């Protein structure tokens with residue numbers, strides 16, 4: 001049945017080359033842990049992506065309950081965590097995933113660094129990776145405020161003070177992030193929510209696409 | 225084609241016009257969202273009134289004392305009362321000083337003699353930031369500037385405090 005549907009579509013729009021091009025290629029022996037166990041270091045990039053997928057899925061479901069309003073944010077998180085079946089698990093996925101993703105990212109970066117895989121012709125992809133790193137830190141920073149508890153509030157206060165230290169544009173940068181020159185409040189929470197849930201994920205998708213396209217163009221770096 | 229008579233080809237013409245029109249449309253689309261996003265940066269800082277902190281001037285000693293009071297705060301669409309605090313004392317010239325407790329390093333809260341090891345100083349527990357009694361940061365500790373100073377005024381023997389500003393500006 002499925003085969004028939006597939007054939008019917010393929011017959012008309014020829015989709016086989018599309019997915020072949022994306023999915024059908026050999027994993028070189030030197031990156032396959034089944035051949036050399038030490039090749040597990042090549043997994044960290046994929047693991048980073050895997051955790052990113054978890055963050056995106058769990059995050060999408062969290063927004064079904066979360067309210068970005070200072071009166072209700074904490075209560076909505078408390079409610080989803082204590083009253084909603086499996087809410088604790090979904091929040092836990094997002095909460096712990098946020099740390100795990102950074103760890104994976106660092107391990108992946110270390111692999112690329114110590115193998116010298118960033119060298120010509122792959123310099124561009126290193127730069128894309130650095131941008132990905134900043135976007136990920138931004139997601140961590142903006143997400144941390146959202147539960148609107150004491151820890152979130154004061155961590156953001158300190159984070160904004162750090163932004164204020166940037167030479168020349170620090171004060172404006174802080175206001176731009178916080179939505180107010182001196183208050184960390186209602187407008188800060190809505191801004192951080194928008195940045196966390198729309199702006200940075202959009203940037204993340206674009207950069208990930210660039211990252212993967214470059215890998216497919218250039219192939220994985222050769223054995224040491 | 226001759227050097228002088230640089231004709232624009234049909235292809236070039238279409239490229240230029242389409243890029244121009246497309247760029248114009250994209251710019252038009254983005255003006256309002258961007259202006260909206262940066263609005264807080266362009267807002268003039270509203271100047272609040274000084275508030276009575278319920279402290280009689282006669283009760284102020286030379287020992288910095290923490291004073292807490294409340295002000296009405298307007299945060300966009302959200303109005304609320306928030307607490308403020310200051311370290312208040314009379315200096316050697318009998319002038320009233322009121323320092324913001326917000327550390328100039330990364331914004332923790334400083335206390336007068338907050339550490340037993342550093343008497344006669346303001347102390348920040350977060351990274352051992354220290355300030356002399358006149359609010360100046362102790363060189364070699366994390367803060368890079370003196371404690372902010374509140375605008376202050378005495379009306380009918382009571383202390384009124386306004387906004388905290390960097391020392392020298394208030």
Ligand code: HEM
Pocket residue numbers: 052055056057058059060062063066077091094095097098101136139140141143144145146147196197201
């Ligand atoms: C790499 C991607 C992401 C990272 C590193 C990240 C990180 C974080 C962090 C650290 C928190 C605070 C969680 C807590 O303290 O319990 C948070 C909360 C939240 N995030 Fe994300 N996030 C990511 C992607 C997303 C996406 C794509 C969405 C939605 C489409 C999302 C929606 C939310 C929501 C609604 C909250 C508030 C609920 C809560 O605090 O538990 N996140 N995020």
Ligand code: FES
Pocket residue numbers: 327328329330331332348349350351352353354366367
């Ligand atoms: S915040 Fe006060 S010393 Fe760092």
